[in-house]
Amino acid sequence: MLNQDRKSWEVTDESVASELIGLMGINDQEAKSLGALSDQAKQAAAAMVNDFYSRLNAHENTAEYLQGASSERLRGMVTAWWNDIFSGKYDSSYAKKRIEIGHVHVRIGLPVRYPLAMLDIILQHGDVVAANGGDLAKSAFKKIIALDVAIFNQAYENHQLKHLSELIGSERLARRLLSGAEGL
Numbered sequence: 092m093l094n095q096d097r098k099s100w101e102v103t104d105e106s107v108a109s110e111l112i113g114l115m116g117i118n119d120q121e122a123k124s125l126g127a128l129s130d131q132a133k134q135a136a137a138a139m140v141n142d143f144y145s146r147l148n149a150h151e152n153t154a155e156y157l158q159g160a161s162s163e164r165l166r167g168m169v170t171a172w173w174n175d176i177f178s179g180k181y182d183s184s185y186a187k188k189r190i191e192i193g194h195v196h197v198r199i200g201l202p203v204r205y206p207l208a209m210l211d212i213i214l215q216h217g218d219v220v221a222a223n224g225g226d227l228a229k230s231a232f233k234k235i236i237a238l239d240v241a242i243f244n245q246a247y248e249n250h251q252l253k254h255l256s257e258l259i260g261s262e263r264l265a266r267r268l269l270s271g272a273e274g275l
């Protein structure tokens with residue numbers, strides 16, 4: 092039963108990234124090892140994006156979200172997202188962008204399972220690029236993907252919390268409700 096406030100509840104918005112970077116111990120050498128692969132990542136982007144949209148378009152429930160959207164625009168945005176993984180810079184502006192991308196998906200009514208299920212495509216292509224940078228880049232890539240998964244989920248949780256908090260007038264109470272705490 093949840094009967095106390097948690098320090099993690101005070102971590103919000105882009106400060107989530109610095110908290111997680113500390114938690115995962117992402118250091119400058121790891122960041123640089125990915126930044127050094129930036130050009131190779133850019134060259135690998137088109138193949139990744141092709142696989143990404145082939146899968147989404149092959150399934151009715153996911154293809155529905157892409158109808159009416161400009162394929163060129165979507166491909167460009169996912170390419171930029173991919174390139175940023177290999178930017179070597181993971182700071183609060185990186186986190187802010189990623190949280191906002193998560194929010195865009197919440198707003199189109201997309202269940203979080205779909206973006207999460209797409210990550211294997213990112214991993215498949217990203218592992219090939221990261222391998223060129225040796226063990227340091229390989230482990231750094233895993234950490235940056237874990238950071239992204241965490242931020243994507245955080246964006247969804249933020250929405251639930253925000254709306255429930257507004258509805259019941261208290262974020263603390265909303266957190267307790269979402270935790271299933273008894274005796275509220």
Ligand code: HEM
Binds near residue numbers: 147152201207209
């Ligand atoms: C790893 C998973 C995914 C990544 C990295 C990703 C990335 C992105 C990015 C970077 C944008 C642009 C956001 C912005 O406006 O700044 C975007 C928009 C969009 N994404 Fe995704 N996406 C993912 C999964 C999905 C899935 C599974 C779907 C649908 C089934 C989807 C549908 C869309 C649509 C429709 C937009 C355009 C929204 C709009 O502007 O109206 N995405 N995505």
